[in-house]
Amino acid sequence: MERSAKVLASKGDAVSRALSQLGGHPDQRVQAIRSLEALAQTVEGRSSIIASGGAKTLVALLVRPGDQVLPFEKIRLANTLASLATSPPCRVVIINASAIPQLIRLLGGLPEAQEAATDALVALSPAKGSRTLMLECGVLEVIERALASADDAADRRRFCRLLGALLEGDSLEERLPRVCAAIDSSTVVSNVVAQLAEPEGVEQAAAVVALMCCKNWLRVRLMKAGALSVLKDMVAAATSSMEQALTAIAAIVTVDTAPAGESGEEAVAEDLGTDLVEEALSSEVPTIVQLLQGKEEEIRCAAAQTIFQLAARGDMEMQLRLADPLPALVALVKDGKARTRAWAVSALRLLGNSSEARETITQAVPMEAEEREKLLAKIRTLCF
Numbered sequence: 001m002e003r004s005a006k007v008l009a010s011k012g013d014a015v016s017r018a019l020s021q022l023g024g025h026p027d028q029r030v031q032a033i034r035s036l037e038a039l040a041q042t043v044e045g046r047s048s049i050i051a052s053g054g055a056k057t058l059v060a061l062l063v064r065p066g067d068q069v070l071p072f073e074k075i076r077l078a079n080t081l082a083s084l085a086t087s088p089p090c091r092v093v094i095i096n097a098s099a100i101p102q103l104i105r106l107l108g109g110l111p112e113a114q115e116a117a118t119d120a121l122v123a124l125s126p127a128k129g130s131r132t133l134m135l136e137c138g139v140l141e142v143i144e145r146a147l148a149s150a151d152d153a154a155d156r157r158r159f160c161r162l163l164g165a166l167l168e169g170d171s172l173e174e175r176l177p178r179v180c181a182a183i184d185s186s187t188v189v190s191n192v193v194a195q196l197a198e199p200e201g202v203e204q205a206a207a208v209v210a211l212m213c214c215k216n217w218l219r220v221r222l223m224k225a226g227a228l229s230v231l232k233d234m235v236a237a238a239t240s241s242m243e244q245a246l247t248a249i250a251a252i253v254t255v256d257t258a259p260a261g262e263s264g265e266e267a268v269a270e271d272l273g274t275d276l277v278e279e280a281l282s283s284e285v286p287t288i289v290q291l292l293q294g295k296e297e298e299i300r301c302a303a304a305q306t307i308f309q310l311a312a313r314g315d316m317e318m319q320l321r322l323a324d325p326l327p328a329l330v331a332l333v334k335d336g337k338a339r340t341r342a343w344a345v346s347a348l349r350l351l352g353n354s355s356e357a358r359e360t361i362t363q364a365v366p367m368e369a370e371e372r373e374k375l376l377a378k379i380r381t382l383c384f
Contacts, residue, residue: 015039015048019057030073033061037076040083050090055081059097071109078106078116085123092127100124100133107142107162111155114146118162125165134166135178140185147191153198160195160204163188167211179212189225196230196248199241206231206244213251216273223276228252232280235287242291246302249288250309253277274315285310285319292328292344297337304332304343311350326351327364334365334375348383358384 014035021032036054039045049055061069062077069077081099084090099120106117121139124130139162146159167182169175182188192212195205209227213219222228231252234245255273281288288310291303307325310316325347332344352358361383365376 015045015052015054019049019052019054022057022061029061030070033073033076033080037080037083040080046084046087046090049080049084050087050093055084055090055093056097058084059094059099059102063098063102071113074102074106075110075113075116078103078113078120082116082119082123085120088127091124091130095124095127095130095133100130101137104134104137104139104142107139107146107159111152114155114158118158121162122165125168131166131169131175131178135181139166140178140181140188144185144187148187153200156191156195156198157201157204160192160201160208163192164204164208164211167208172214175211176214179214179218183212183218183221186225189222193222193225193227193230196227196234196245199239202234202239202241203244206241206248209248210251213248213254216256219252219254220273220276222252223273223280228276228280232284235284235291242294243296243298243302246288246291246299246306249281250302250306253281253306253313254309255313274313277310277313278315278319281310281316282319285316286323289320289323289325289328292325292332297340300332300336301340301343304329304336304340304347308343308347308350311347320351324360326357326360330361330364330379333379345379345382348379352383 018032018035018039021028023029024032036049036058040049049058058077058080062074062081066074081094081103085094103117103120103124106113108114109117121134125134143159143163143166147156150156150159163182167175167179169178192205192208195201196209198205209222209231212222228249231245231249234241235249239245288303288306291299292307294300294303307320307329311320329344329348329351332340333348336344348361352361361379362376365372365379
């Protein structure tokens with residue numbers, strides 16, 4: 001305890017000294033900014049900077065004109081703010097000090113500046129209202145221009161990561177305007193779909209696709225842009241990003257039930273989605289069923305989720321029956337982890353809607369399995 005107190009006091013002294021030098025000679029300021037960037041890498045250093053009111057001081061420097069604070073200094077300031085933003089209360093201080101517009105301006109600078117600004121904006125994004133503020137400050141337009149002009153794969157991944165942070169949110173109602181704004185940009189959508197085919201960019205691109213899939217018509221837009229076809233090819237090729245591909249497929253084939261009284265426009269979109277899904281996935285359903293028995297739990301879970309969403313559509317029943325997923329789903333109920341079991345049970349509930357299917361499910365429970373009757377009773381209770 002005494003040693004911790006000494007460490008904290010030492011960090012506090014270093015922070016106070018660095019903060020006091022920010023208003024001094026430019027050479028002193030450069031050294032102070034470098035010191036604060038290093039101090040912010042530790043919990044004690046971040047605590048001392050926040051307690052000393054340093055976050056607001058750093059933002060004040062960040063927003064000063066470029067002829068007063070040099071670009072490389074702003075990069076270090078953005079890095080420091082990204083570290084400080086791991087503290088939720090500090091995010092509010094940083095945002096209220098008008099950091100977001102300046103960080104968005106940094107996105108148009110050198111790759112180092114783009115990386116630092118992206119890290120800071122992503123770290124700030126969980127704060128209430130921050131994503132809406134980013135949208136209002138033009139971050140989507142910056143992302144759109146960057147994706148359209150980026151020749152480097154790392155640059156595309158960077159802006160795709162920022163796009164993912166922008167599209168996240170606590171509720172569908174809150175994030176839907178941002179999703180609609182993003183999907184209205186053909187440049188954004190086409191670049192995200194293109195990144196699905198890039199081995200190093202697929203994880204972020206698949207996450208963005210899943211975030212965009214929050215309404216039926218949005219899913220159809222993504223299908224029309226080729227997202228489902230690219231994801232299907234990834235499954236067929238057995239890529240290393242199989243889990244991400246399956247999760248994105250599950251999101252894009254989901255169909256929301258239209259509320260009573262909703263206009264016919266939604267129904268048209270659902271019909272069109274049906275045609276696109278059948279065209280893209282009919283030949284790949286057996287492969288997805290095989291993945292229910294894959295070596296990795298994450299892939300088995302994603303495959304079970306995909307089977308459930310396909311079954312829930314109601315328009316892929318024949319393809320699913322022919323692929324015979326029931327025995328593999330039963331095996332997941334028996335041996336899978338909690339999340340995998342949940343998806344398997346949900347899929348069995350939808351697919352076990354006939355006496356023939358229920359008999360197949362019953363026969364799929366191994367005779368030699370311990371507590372067979374208990375497992376059968378569980379399946380009957382949960383699925384039939």
